[in-house]
Amino acid sequence: METLSQTRIILSTMERLDSREHLPADLSALLGKTALLQAENTGGLQLDLSGIPLSQVPVCSPLNFSLDMKNFKVLTARIMEAILDERDVMPASMVDAVVQFQGVVEKKGLSFEQAWNEIQTRFAGGDFSGPVLKKWEEQIPDAPSALPFLVMAAAAPSIQAAGRAMAEAKGIDPEQIHAGGACPVCGSPPYMLELRGKEGQRxxxxxxxxxxxxxxxxxxxxxxIDKADQLSNFTAEGESGFQVETCAECNTYIKTIDFRELDREAFAPLNDLESLPLDMLAANYGYKRMAFSAWCI
Ligand SMILES: [Zn+2]
Ligand SMILES: [Zn+2]
Structure with missing residues (x-):
């Protein structure tokens, strides 16, 4: 059931992305298709949560997450297949990258598993680019984030399920207000905020x-920081349902979804792309984004 309603929300968000001319259509096609494949591949995951310390908050670091390797491999293959099957509407640089990946994967010249380990380290605040990521960044200068994108996209169902399971095991109540902005499960920063309910719970x-x-x-x-004179926000014409929150203290910004007055449901990974013009405005004002998108791009 969850997959069905998720798929419905993704499809209606994709329609909105298509109707907005200023968005890159190829990127919309790539992220929309990938989100659908992720939603289809969330069932029956085998996750190993042993060895995760449940005595602290955040519960763990991104390094503690392990994947359902079968699901990860199947999804990596499906996403690559979809990119090649729909190459006419996909970003050309991504099609190119997938052709290169496929050319070496079978000869064991590229390990997606090792790339995943490097991405974990990156999220845990370590070395930004390990040897595998670095090599492919240099090899595909037109799409330097092609490999992180593919690996994170295929890992997402496992990561998400593991995060939820750890939150449950630890008794973390998502509705309760958490101190600070970092994730109480893995300690990473948020990439989007959302206002919900009459009182605009954040x-x-x-x-x-x-x-x-x-x-x-x-x-x-x-x-x-909670000093009102350091915090500000702005909206932009044509971007209904979104606002940008900025902080003068750390010079970062983050976008907030507010669909409370609109007849629609949020799907943050795609709403992030939908509100891309706001990122450009925030960058023009000199603010840095708080975190990567959910797609590592
Ligand atoms: Zn997290
Ligand atoms: Zn700040």
């Missing part, structure tokens, strides 16, 4: 494990 979407948790209404989700 929720954060984790950039790594996609856990959704409530945070304070008036505080920077990055540095946690």
């Amino acid at each position: 929720f954060a979407h984790c950039s790594f494990c996609r856990f959704i948790y409530r945070i304070r209404r008036l505080a920077c989700a990055c540095c946690n």
Whole structure:
């Protein structure tokens, strides 16, 4: 059931992306298709949560997450297949990258598993690019994030399920207000915020494990400062349902989804792309984004 309603929300969000001319259509096709494949591949995951310390908050670091390797491999193959099957509508640089990946994977010249380990390290605040990521960044200069994109996209169902399971095991209540803006499960920063309910309860979407948790209404989700004169927000014409929150203290911004007055449901990974013009505005004002998108791009 969950998959069906998720798929319905993704399809209606994709229609909106298509109707917006200023968005890159190839990127919309890529992310929409990938989101659908992720939703289809979430059932029956085998996750190993042994060895995860449940005595602290955040519960763990991105390094503690392990994947259902079968699901990861199947999804990696399906996403690559979809990119090649629909190459006419996909970003040309991504099609190119997938052709190169496929050319070496069978000869064991590329390990997606090793790339995943490097991405975990990156999220845990370690070396930004390990040897595998670095090699492919250099090899495909037109699509330097092609490999992180593919690996994170295929890992997402496992990561998300593991995050939820750990939250449950630890008794983390997503509706309760959490101190600071970082994810109570994995400690990563949020990539999108969302206002819900009559009172505009503020929720954060984790950039790594996609856990959704409530945070304070008036505080920077990055540095946690709560001085009103440092915090600001803006909206833009044509971007209904979205606003940007900025912090003068740490110079970051984050976008907030507010669909409370609109007849639609949020799907943050695609709403992030939908509100791309706001990223450009925020960058023009000199603010840095708080976290990567859910797609590592
Ligand atoms: Zn998280
Ligand atoms: Zn701040």
